Amino acid sequence: MGILQRAKPLSNIGAKQVGFTLIEMVTVILILGILVVGVSGFIIFGTRIFVESSxxxxxxxxxxxxxxxxxxxxxxxxxxxxxxxxxxxxxxxxxxLLPIDSSTSYLELPIYPDDALVSGTVIDNGISINAGQYALVYPLASNSSGVNDVYQASRNKRFELQSSSSSANVLTLTFTGLAQFAEQSPIKRIYFASQPISxxxxxxxxxxxxxxxxxxxxxxxxxxxxxxxxxxxxxxxxxxxxxxxxxxxxxxxxxxxxxxxxxxxxxxxxxxxxxxxxxxxxxxxxxx
Known part of the structure; x- marks a missing residue:
């Protein structure tokens, strides 16, 4: 029959102590600092390039x-x-400049020396004409006095439209008042525009x-x-x-x-x- 014996505790005398010396800690801190400075410089440089490129x-x-x-x-x-x-x-x-909204060829218009009228006809090629637009026929550049046909109403190259109606491929224009264009277009061209831009x-x-x-x-x-x-x-x-x-x-x-x-x-x-x-x-x- 076996005999039970109480185990004796191990002695702590002579146990090895684990840790870091001050020199090791300072060395690690220096190395980490150098790494952080290098990485942050790289990140900042890359960010600056990205911002400048953007x-x-x-x-x-x-x-x-x-x-x-x-x-x-x-x-x-x-x-x-x-x-x-x-x-x-x-x-x-x-x-x-004055952007073109649409254009076509005219059939009958009140053009000098014909009498002034409130209407005229043009070819309906699918254009859309709205009230407040202007019809322009044969606008020329500024003359010797610096007067431009497009912008000077007294040159009678531009008249405001009140309405339009289409029938059998013919578009009938109605002006806001009596209209009489100053000159015929050599190719019977008529332009429609709204407002100038700059x-x-x-x-x-x-x-x-x-x-x-x-x-x-x-x-x-x-x-x-x-x-x-x-x-x-x-x-x-x-x-x-x-x-x-x-x-x-x-x-x-x-x-x-x-x-x-x-x-x-x-x-x-x-x-x-x-x-x-x-x-x-x-x-x-x-x-x-």
Missing amino acids: SIDQVLSQSRFAVERMTRDIRNAVPNSVRLRTATGGSYQCIE YCFESPIGNSEVKLYRYADYGYIASQPAPSQMGTAVLMAENVSNNLLLEPAIKLTEQNLMRNAIVHIEPRFSVNGETFKYQHQVKVTNVP
């Missing part, structure tokens, strides 16, 4: 949209409606940054208006760096008997030390 991409997208919008409007302008104005001090440069590069006094704005719904003004005469604008683009006196953002080659009008769009954009410039030509292909 800013450049944003300006590129914005500028492309603005130039494309200008291009579409200019190509769709009523003949001889494009005109350019630059402020004497270079605080702004504006291009004004694109203005503006550089406020004391501010070197130039911004591009779009103005609309300010009506017909005989002399090309300044931005202060056109009401509220829509911001189209920022970060334009042109000196509008020395490096115009827009140039205009006016139409003559041998060529169409050509608009040169040449804005320069600068962001985060990067600069890029557009050199874009737009031809106004519409003819009276």
